[in-house]
Amino acid sequence: MLNSPLFKALLLWIALGIISTGLITRLDFTAFSRQQQSLLSTLEQQLSTNLSQAYRLLDHGLMLTREYRAQPDLLEQHLSTLPPLSPALDSLYLLQPVTEQNLGSFERQMRQRIPDFQLQGLSPMTPPTRTRDSGNPIYYPIILSLPQQAPARLPVGLDLSLSPVHRSAIQASHHQPGHHLSPPYQLESGPVRVGLYGLAPEPPARLLAFELTLSKLAGIQDLPDNARLTLSGNEISLPLLDAAETATGYPFSQSLDIEVGTHDWVLTLEQPFGWQQLSWGALLLALGLNTLGSLLFFAWIKQQADTRRYRQESRDVTELQQHLHKRTEELQYQLRENQHLTHRILDIQERERRHLAQELHDELGQCLTAIRTDAGMLMQDYPDRDSAAHQHAENIDSIAGHIYDVTYDLMRALRPTLLDDLGLVDALRELAGSGQIERLGLTVELALKGPLNDMEERYNITLYRLIQEALTNIMRHADGRQVRIRLYRLGADSLNDRIELDIEDDGCGFDPEDPSHSRRFGLLGMQARVRALSGSFDLTSRPGEGTRLKIRMPLVAAEVRGEARPSATGSAVPPLSDAVRQPA
Structure with missing residues (x-):
């Protein structure tokens, strides 16, 4: 049993199958890792491109703020055209820094435009922001909130600097011109967002804030359904994309260090390596080649035992082919002989018809002509049409003429x-x-x-x-x-x-x-x-x-x-x- 050709071929098939499967799986895993790294690089590039677009939109918004600072209605109308220009822009806020001594006059001025306007969010637990030079309290209430239909829109009058997430970015924007990003944050179960701030220094000084969705900035809608994307840093971890619950396979993750504003974060892509990532075509091809090689090995082992029988069968087939070829030649010869015989029969038939037509013409035709001639002479000898001899002569001539016509048609048909x-x-x-x-x-x-x-x-x-x-x-x-x-x-x-x-x-x-x-x-x-x-x-x-x-x-x-x-x-x-x- 152990020395049988079938057992040896089976062992070879198993060994080749294990080696080829391991090699192809290793290659697929390497390609999967490179694909994940490419996805992370694409996300980083998309994030950088969309942030640059947001910076340009912020500069345009600051220009509108300076141009229409004395026309609140026109300013709101022009700023409302900015959110549709960027899919990542969820909300737009206009903040106005107010010191504590100007707080009353500011509220009266705002109530002239918004009757129910009031500052919100101040409490003993949330002290106001203080200036860096004098340490005096300063407030950053929202005086314009867009878009109006957003359900998560922050209300007008809310001091956005009371949030620790926004405070550092707001302070940096107030004291230093340019673009300033807040750290990524997540409110309850909503998406991970980031704030973008810029200062319009012309009196009255105002801050323009964009609330951007980080997942839209990175373009994660193109990721596979079984992928999970996480942003971590500053001892927090924020999920940008959760994988589907049905995702199964060996867990595998790749990380990439990115910079969001002045903050360093780690972007981690987790995706299970499952059966769907395997190259089934290559596996099937390897299995086929493995099977073919094993069969060839099995055939080679049996070759020595079967050589004599194969040679005998080859000789038998050769003899059968020769016999078949000989019979085919004989059949073709018989067909040619039959065709020649048919020619001969048709020639003989036509010759017999010609001879018969000749005999009818020479013998019967002349006899009938003689009969009709004698009948005509008899009618001349007995010109009386009422005589019996004349009538018999006419009958003989008519019958001979009919026989001649039939004979003539027959001769014409024969030849x-x-x-x-x-x-x-x-x-x-x-x-x-x-x-x-x-x-x-x-x-x-x-x-x-x-x-x-x-x-x-x-x-x-x-x-x-x-x-x-x-x-x-x-x-x-x-x-x-x-x-x-x-x-x-x-x-x-x-x-x-x-x-x-x-x-x-x-x-x-x-x-x-x-x-x-x-x-x-x-x-x-x-x-x-x-x-x-x-x-x-x-x-x-x-x-x-x-x-x-x-x-x-x-x-x-x-x-x-x-x-x-x-x-x-x-x-x-x-x-x-x-x-x-x-x-x-």
């Missing part, structure tokens, strides 16, 4: 004289306009194209017999009123020289699958003639929808092989003149 005298085209036109077809009320539309009279004898007689047999079948069985015959010779004097024959009627049609129809001698004879000339025979018919015959025969093959020789039926039957048909 069409026009085919030998004028060619295939005139013979087909004479066949399509024969009296028997006209008596049946059948209309034949004949369309001919190409040098049809320049073909070999066997093709002429074959095409004539095909059309003759088709018309005979239509007159006997189809019960139709119109026949369309299209005979084209295309590509003459080229390698694509061919004959296309289409015969279509509007008769009753039939089911080709019915054995009683498919085994008719007329159809079998037509198929034999076509296939003897390497042609194709296609018959399409349905009950009530007529019948269509489609025949294609190549002409160039026989000419290229040098087989264009006269047929055994090449001798022409002498035509019957009108003088022979009608005695004097």
